[in-house]
Amino acid sequence: MKIDLNADIGEGFSEDDDILDSVTSASVSCGYHAGDAPLIYRTIRLAVEKGVSIGAHPSLRDRENFGRVAFDVTQEDLLADLLYQIGAVQSIASYLGCGIGHIKPHGALYHMAEHDPKVAEAICDSVIHSGADVTLYALSMGNLAAVAEQRGIRVAHEVFADRMMERDGSLTPRGELGAVLDDPHIVISRMVRLIKEGTLSARDGTELRLKADTVCFHGDTPGSGDFARQVKASLLAAGIQIIPCSIQSLHSR
Secondary structure (H helix, E strand, O other): OEEEEEEEEOOOOOOHHHHOOOOOEEEEEOOOOOOOHHHHHHHHHHHHHOOOEEEEEOOOOOOOOOOOOOOOOOHHHHHHHHHHHHHHHHHHHHHOOOOOOEEOOOHHHHHHOOOOHHHHHHHHHHHHHHOOOOEEEEEOOOHHHHHHHHOOOOEEEEEEOOEOEOOOOOEOOOOOOOOEOOOHHHHHHHHHHHHHHOEEEOOOOOEEEOOOOEEEEEOOOOOHHHHHHHHHHHHHHOOOEEOOHHHOOOOOO
16 A cells, blocks of 8 residues: 655745655646745755656646635646746756656646636646646546546646535635644544545545545645644554655556
8 A cells, every 4th residue: 555645845834854754756837826936946955855746737827826716727828837837846856956846736727627627628728838757636526637638648636634525526715614624643543544445535425436646735724734744653653654656566557
């Protein structure tokens, strides 16, 4: 049993250094919802020093709402924004002696891709342009993952350590009671069961069958560094290997 642990970082929060001690992949904010060029540089340099694989974390152009509010955007404009953001991270990573291993949409963009074909296609186009070895991190068993796999893109099915899910496989909206999980014992139990058995309980008790290639932690959550450390230790104790998606045999291969 193998799993990748990833974190969304480079967003200007204080947990990045700690959380990078526990994860194997880092999704670096590209500047549209948070961060800027100097922070991208410092974040990638820190991740490289800690041996963590680098990914780009593009979003809608929406710093005011941290990229978590959906709005209409044309497919062409979205593709241009994605290429711009990913290109910035790729360029800085290249200067620092590494490439990017994955791309993961952020916030509202991530969720829009589950029901808007134009958004899903734009994301897939940007991933294909970024390189044949680049993996797309997408919601487990979701629409974006299906569209990407149909186009021959390498996909890592993603689950979330700190988020509850609905019976349709979507993430519980952040404004709902119980949407964010902060008890490490509950999270550990859920993640071990998911990785070993392929099942996870939704908010209403429905048993979901999911694929799990990578588990996400949010760098903007207070205490996320310690949270990730506890989860990682428990997964290792359960006999689960923690390795980057770049060296896993993923479902799409």
